[in-house]
Amino acid sequence: MKKILIIEDEPEQIKLISMRLKANGYDVTSTEVAREGLRIAKEEKPDLILLDILLPDINGLEVAENLKSDIITKEIPIIAFTALGTPDIEEQCKEAGISDFLRKPYESQDLIDKIKKQLEA
Amino acid sequence: MHKTNIGKKTKIQTKLTIAFMAVAVFIVIVGSITVYTSQTVLRDTIGENTILLAEETLRQVSQDIFFRIEEMQVYAKDQMLEQYLTDSNKEFEALDDIQAYIDKHDKDWISDTESSKELIQQLENNSLSEELQGKVDFYNNKYGHMIFSEIFIANKYGANIAQTRKTEDYYQADEGWWQKSKEEGFYMSDVVYDQSSEIYAITVSVRIDSSEGDFMGVVKAVLNLYEITNIVDNIKYQYLSHLKHSTVDVKLIDKNDKLLYSTGDFKQFEDVSQELYSRYGHINNAQHRDYYIGMGSDGNKKLFSHAHMQDYRDFKSLGWRLIVEHNTREIFAPAYRLRYYLSLITALMFIVAFLLGSIISRRISKPAADLKDALSKINEGNIGNVPRIAVKSQDEIGSLTDVFNKVFDDLKLKTTSINNLDKEISVRKKIELDLRIEKDKLNVILDSTLAGIVLIDAQTHKIVEVNPMAVQMIGAPKEDIVGKACNKFICPAEVGKCPITDLDQGVNNVEGVLLSPRGGNTPILKTVGKVMLGDKLYLVESFMDITKRKEVEQLKDEFISTVSHELRTPLSIIKEGISLVLDEIPGKINKDQKDILQTAKDSTGRLTKIINSLLDISKFEAKKVELERTDVKMSDLAGKVYDMFKNLIEDKGLSFTLKDLSEESMVYIDEDKVVQVFTNLVGNALKFTKQGKIDIIVKDVGSEVECMVFDTGIGIAKKDLPNVFNKFEQFGRTPGPGIKGTGLGLSISKNIVEIHGGQIWVESELGKSTKFIFTLPKIAV
Numbered sequence: 001m002k003k004i005l006i007i008e009d010e011p012e013q014i015k016l017i018s019m020r021l022k023a024n025g026y027d028v029t030s031t032e033v034a035r036e037g038l039r040i041a042k043e044e045k046p047d048l049i050l051l052d053i054l055l056p057d058i059n060g061l062e063v064a065e066n067l068k069s070d071i072i073t074k075e076i077p078i079i080a081f082t083a084l085g086t087p088d089i090e091e092q093c094k095e096a097g098i099s100d101f102l103r104k105p106y107e108s109q110d111l112i113d114k115i116k117k118q119l120e121a
Numbered sequence: 122m123h124k125t126n127i128g129k130k131t132k133i134q135t136k137l138t139i140a141f142m143a144v145a146v147f148i149v150i151v152g153s154i155t156v157y158t159s160q161t162v163l164r165d166t167i168g169e170n171t172i173l174l175a176e177e178t179l180r181q182v183s184q185d186i187f188f189r190i191e192e193m194q195v196y197a198k199d200q201m202l203e204q205y206l207t208d209s210n211k212e213f214e215a216l217d218d219i220q221a222y223i224d225k226h227d228k229d230w231i232s233d234t235e236s237s238k239e240l241i242q243q244l245e246n247n248s249l250s251e252e253l254q255g256k257v258d259f260y261n262n263k264y265g266h267m268i269f270s271e272i273f274i275a276n277k278y279g280a281n282i283a284q285t286r287k288t289e290d291y292y293q294a295d296e297g298w299w300q301k302s303k304e305e306g307f308y309m310s311d312v313v314y315d316q317s318s319e320i321y322a323i324t325v326s327v328r329i330d331s332s333e334g335d336f337m338g339v340v341k342a343v344l345n346l347y348e349i350t351n352i353v354d355n356i357k358y359q360y361l362s363h364l365k366h367s368t369v370d371v372k373l374i375d376k377n378d379k380l381l382y383s384t385g386d387f388k389q390f391e392d393v394s395q396e397l398y399s400r401y402g403h404i405n406n407a408q409h410r411d412y413y414i415g416m417g418s419d420g421n422k423k424l425f426s427h428a429h430m431q432d433y434r435d436f437k438s439l440g441w442r443l444i445v446e447h448n449t450r451e452i453f454a455p456a457y458r459l460r461y462y463l464s465l466i467t468a469l470m471f472i473v474a475f476l477l478g479s480i481i482s483r484r485i486s487k488p489a490a491d492l493k494d495a496l497s498k499i500n501e502g503n504i505g506n507v508p509r510i511a512v513k514s515q516d517e518i519g520s521l522t523d524v525f526n527k528v529f530d531d532l533k534l535k536t537t538s539i540n541n542l543d544k545e546i547s548v549r550k551k552i553e554l555d556l557r558i559e560k561d562k563l564n565v566i567l568d569s570t571l572a573g574i575v576l577i578d579a580q581t582h583k584i585v586e587v588n589p590m591a592v593q594m595i596g597a598p599k600e601d602i603v604g605k606a607c608n609k610f611i612c613p614a615e616v617g618k619c620p621i622t623d624l625d626q627g628v629n630n631v632e633g634v635l636l637s638p639r640g641g642n643t644p645i646l647k648t649v650g651k652v653m654l655g656d657k658l659y660l661v662e663s664f665m666d667i668t669k670r671k672e673v674e675q676l677k678d679e680f681i682s683t684v685s686h687e688l689r690t691p692l693s694i695i696k697e698g699i700s701l702v703l704d705e706i707p708g709k710i711n712k713d714q715k716d717i718l719q720t721a722k723d724s725t726g727r728l729t730k731i732i733n734s735l736l737d738i739s740k741f742e743a744k745k746v747e748l749e750r751t752d753v754k755m756s757d758l759a760g761k762v763y764d765m766f767k768n769l770i771e772d773k774g775l776s777f778t779l780k781d782l783s784e785e786s787m788v789y790i791d792e793d794k795v796v797q798v799f800t801n802l803v804g805n806a807l808k809f810t811k812q813g814k815i816d817i818i819v820k821d822v823g824s825e826v827e828c829m830v831f832d833t834g835i836g837i838a839k840k841d842l843p844n845v846f847n848k849f850e851q852f853g854r855t856p857g858p859g860i861k862g863t864g865l866g867l868s869i870s871k872n873i874v875e876i877h878g879g880q881i882w883v884e885s886e887l888g889k890s891t892k893f894i895f896t897l898p899k900i901a902v
Contacts, residue, residue, distance in 0.1 A: 010690055010694065012694045013690070013693060013694050013697070016694060016697040016698055016701055017697065019701050019706055019707065020697065020700075020701055020704075020706060023701075023704070023706040054686060082686075083685060083686040083687075083688075083689030083690045083693065084685065084686055103689075104689045104690060104692070104693035105689060105692045105693035105695075105696040105697070105725065105729050106693065106696075108696075108697060108700040108701075108704070
């Protein structure tokens, strides 16, 4: 069973996504704190990371960069999602090494499809 | 001006004219005097001449008579005559009664007896008589007329001894002439008419003396006046033949004022004393000689010249007078001619003098007058109209005119220059004034404009001029700004990298910064223009402080970010929550629950759209949208749209068709955006059409592709058509639940189309149909 790490600052969001993911057969770990997320990522080496861009402590992009520059977590595909509407956010994500992107609110099915795609890659 | 000219008529001309007039008048006067005196002189001369002529004639007459008498006197010395007389006297001396003898013969003489006849014959035929007759005949023959009509001789006793024809008496001693002759030696009678000869004659008798001086007898002759009258006639003849004068009449008058002879008609021995007196007054003076001009008896004006006979040698004057009458017309003809010519000449001289005077005075005064006029005009300041004066005279005035012309030309030049200068000055002044006004205008504008304006020398990039607003915005004193390089304040470009002059970029409503000396940069919106002032290139930068705008933008961005984030996050949760339940992940749900949840999920979808639309607008407004253009085949795109909506539309019970007339047209577009436009339009069509159809038509129209969405919906009112593409406008919106839109779709569609370089518009008929049409530029093949 694949493991997905959710780094997201809205706990309700975590709850719902976890429910969905679990229903699709994924193991879910989550944290609201980016730093914590980094640690978990480095320690547990999930198969995929769902990353919210707008995070209280560290900017999601920085987290992504961090993850991508760390040899341990380098290979882990990251899917970012955010409520931010800034147009170049997608670009910035790409530059940070993020593999895919979702805008909130998103279609649940989209999420599942993208996860599948990343994990199969 | 003219008045003064007339009033003050050129004095020279007047003077000259007067002078010449004076000369002319003088000439006339002199001429008249000349004429008059000449007339007088001539008249006197002519008169004198005629008098002389008369005198000469009278002298001739006297001479004639004198010589005739002298002849007789000579004859009186004749030998034969002496002999005869001596004999006769001796005979008579021998008589006893001489007186008786004489009486007897005297009686016999006048009787017609035989003895008288014999006596007469004896007297007439004796040789003395023959001699006398011979004399008479001689003259007769010589002259063709009688000189002596009769000559006879009487002895000392008074008895005829010889005669050329029978005398009246035999005895003569009782006659006055005999006695006079005896006493004085000579006697001449007045002119008488001699019956026997039928002539007018003078009787002349001469005493005959012996050589011892004793009285012997008297010889008497009757002188034909004819000689004398001939002499008188000669005057007339002379005049006629030499001078062709035909009006001469000469009158011979004896000492008793008796007319002896006249060349004209006359009555012999007429008493003309009255006439003489009336004409001449007292003229009995023997010396009187004169002429008189008066009216003749024939009504003509005549010259009457009068002369007395003078003594001729020892021959006492007979006291005769000669009057020569002459029509003045004739005799004074020379005078008249002279008068005529003199008058003519005088008149001519007068005219010439007058004309000359006029001409010369004009010639002299005109240049002067012209000069004066010209100078007056100059004085008036009228130098433009003054002509050059032609130099006509060679005198001082001519020279003066010459000089004047030179001075004048010079003056004209100078005045023209001055005038031009004046004009220039006033033009310049006007220009200056205008310039100042423009400058003031400019300053007012520059001072009051809210934009900062900086003038930069394009070559040196030094700031040449700043307006107050710029100074304020830069925040340094003006003197610190002017003369400095522009990249110290205006823009942060490096030397050599000026976007305008070096990189050839246009700066038009571009955001930039003002570099403040205090640090901190002011965001500005600037435009830079190039301008040539004189021959130098300048850059004109004008900018507005957009700090506020920037702040607002930033706030807006932040706001939108925040809002969208804040909206999206809960929305995401809602959506996810609903989805989870709908997908029955937490557990199964019944149909009703499903429906309800589905409705809710749809709503979240709408909300999402709204939020996205809001974001889109702000993006478009900031023009931050970048199109991701690719080559797209129009047909494909249209097909995609068709597929998207097919079910939806047909489910509503409407017909949906796609007409592809694009003929393989390719367009270079951001496909997603254009699809968004189609989505918007078809979505609207769907919303507002209850029955009928919806068509999509794509058509190749040359350089563009035309895309049309046609519906048979409720249409749009004419008054609303212009506002269709405005933000937040909604039409045909029925209150209450029903079709609801954002009101932003068309505005966004318009933006997208226009960014692609196309156009969008609408045609509609209320209640019938609507067409939305937009164009996209084709890729040229």
